[in-house]
Amino acid sequence: MASTSAARGTVQVTVLGGGDAFCSGANLNATYLVESARSTFLVDCGPSVLYALKKQAVDTARIDFIVVSHLHGDHFGGIPFLLLEYMYERPRTRPLVVLGPPGIEDRVRSVFRLLYRDVAARPLPFAVEFRELVPEQPTTIADVTVLPIRVPHQDEDTSLALKLDVGGTGILYSGDTPWMDRFFELARGVDLFLCESTGYDNSMGKHIAFTELQPRLRRLECGRVVLIHLGREMRERGASLGVECAREGMVIRL
Ligand SMILES: [Zn+2]
């Protein structure tokens, strides 16, 4: 894998949860903390987000915004708990921006109402600004540009892979998706590719199987590949895979 010329030493990615929907191998649901000179944000926000943040001693108040890849519960189900945190435990006044696929606002508000009907009936003491991501249209927030790419993981909802430019550092996040050859092009030159590999020799529905990813790894022209969203069999094989696998608390400096 080739090295890249992007700016170094300014971006840090912490794996708060690198697991699949089943918390296989006791790994928390998908939640990644990205910190740059100007931004602190989450990529996906699994239901275990508060536990994950507090376990890594991250002050929840530091989160500027959240980018959601798709509307499956293991990727956005933590947002209602974060809203609750900001109402009571760590009172927030500044706006929270949530970027995600079409329908994100309705889905988050619906889940919040279902989980906390009494609380959700009252106005939040801070603004939540939802921004819908449109595939192929880059969106910029602070020093981060998000390029959403539609992936064939869901039929009725829109699932996205996310290519992030974080102040000059490139991160490609596959989200949940089957393999697409377009990842070769998208990964070219990025510093980090967080690539899902849910199954070992079975794509577990609309996901990537490691046996189809493995022969393609050497063709990826990016700085570093870390496998994410690992299912039970992948966790059991662990170190024998010979590839970096996301684990809780893992810090990736770029
Ligand atoms: Zn998932």
Ligand SMILES: [Zn+2]
């Ligand atoms: Zn999913």
